[in-house]
Amino acid sequence: MTQYNSRFDTSLKAKHFLPKYWGTWLLLALLFICSYIPASLKDKFAAWLADKLYSANFLKKRKRIAFINLGLCFPEYTELEKDALMRENFRSVAQISLSLGEIAFRSKSFLRKRINFVGEHFVKEAEAAEQAIIFLAPHCYGVDFAGVAAISARGYPLSSMFNDYNNPIFDWFVTNYRTRFSRLNDKGTLYHRSEGLKPCIKSLRDKAHFYYLPDEDHGRDNSLFSSFYATQKATLPVIGRLAKLGRAVVIPTYTSYNAKTGKIDVICHAPLNTVPSGDEQQDTDLMNAAIEKVINENRAQYMWTLKLFKTRPEEGLKIYK
Template sequence: MTQYQSRFDTSLKKQHFLPKYWGTWLLLGLLFLFSYLPIKWRDCFATFIANKLYDTKFLNKRKKIAFINLGLCFPEYNEADKDALMRENFRAVTQILLSLGELAFRSQAFLIKRINFIGEHYIKEAEAQDKAIIFLAPHCYGLDFAGAAAISARGYPLSSMFKDYNNPIFDWFVTGYRTRFTKLAGKGTLYHRSEGLKPAIKSLRDKAHFYYLPDEDHGRENSIFTDFYATKKATLPVIGRLAKLGRAVVIPVYTSYNANTSKIDVICHAPLQNFPQGDELQQTELMNRAIEKVIDENRAQYMWTLKLLKTRPEEGVDIYK
């Protein structure tokens, strides 16, 4: 078995218990308490908080970014459409944030019951064919529930990237729950994004699946411009190479908090057929079409507040000013 040991250290040190970190520890304590509250009650409380905060100045910057993204991607949306989508967006992210402690503190059986896993048969079919899987997962607020509670907690081997939070307590907390169930499969790892794709390829060749977030803007130098809804987006053209070198199938996956059932819907679409095919541009375009399709499962739960479109085809343009 080929195991990749990350060089990124998230272990706790003595200095992490100094007073400067007490606020972070208090927050984790609140997440622990929220993880054991009745879910319906917690969801109602999250909705109350979201409605109160939505119109405050605190969120103006993020709302501006989201409205710009939505306007470029969906020119048919008027201001009322954008506002309605973002109100739902903020309600969902608040409900998910208050649920986050479940990933660290609740049992494996509890987490499995929290997930409505749609399309799991695509994973079983790939494994039956001895195929590694690249889970193509755009940035939605519940993505950790897909990786930890839907995939890892069911014993599927999984590797993924980690980007530090510049807070060692959060780094320890997040890496802890993301790797909590790795032992069930006996393989898979978590590594820092700065280490590149080499550990992902090693893991895939060892039949440990890879949870890949493909939609961040990594700048002009590393990207090509591809269609993304009604606009152009700077996109890393690596999915074809990754699938080929890792000998893997690509399964798009999306996570959406269902306010009606108070469960997390994790939705797998069918694997991309005959992939990779064509050149890098064609492969990246195919990837973006798949990303759009899963986002359309629930547009309101995508991270529109990220600067997804910062790098524009026209140099020197800053759309988020």
């Protein structure tokens, strides 16, 4: 089978060990240490730290964006309800962040035990039918755990996109841990977003599944407006074409950190059997409805701090100014 290797260079160079990068290397060393600390201890410290930092000045901008998003999506929420949700959101960010090193440094067997994979039978059924899968995964804080620890670590071949971090150490680190298990398969890869969807379609046709994050705002010219909770969202209308050209089934997927069990819940819903429908608007509406449904598994772990609604139906309206 064919490997579709990214043209984006994420290899380390001698210059990446110069003093200006030592802070980054120290951070990776801390992630390595944290990966061997029991989850119960990490979670308590992370929750305490998040509560302490919640009112910090450097987080005010992100909190403001989140409150605007929550107000658009859930106009029935009071300010106290938004605040409670975002406090839980910040705890989840801290808990997942301190666990991130596990994906890079711990064994496949360890990672599989850390995952509670709900709905895996949908994946097995698609594989048994020799169907490629588009994992429709909205932005939540545990997305890497789903792709690496739930899907790749179980031997399912997977392709996905990445954006560079403008930090070559992070680029090297993230691209390597995201492919550490998929490299063992003979198909699937990680490629840069600038390369477009062609590598994804080729991978899907080779039965390498695709991990697709569909909920970014790509601007008016590239989008259709579709309902998203109580508002309208500029949405990239490609899910139908991806499913058709890749001959793939679409499985909505969500990742939620469960501090009570100390595990990461990766939740697959039933496939969207009506996609592709042949109608871009209908497919986009069905996709957003599916995204809402998986986010409702745990609204507090969605990335509400993103500028999800930067493009509004009313031209010229800037809600995040």
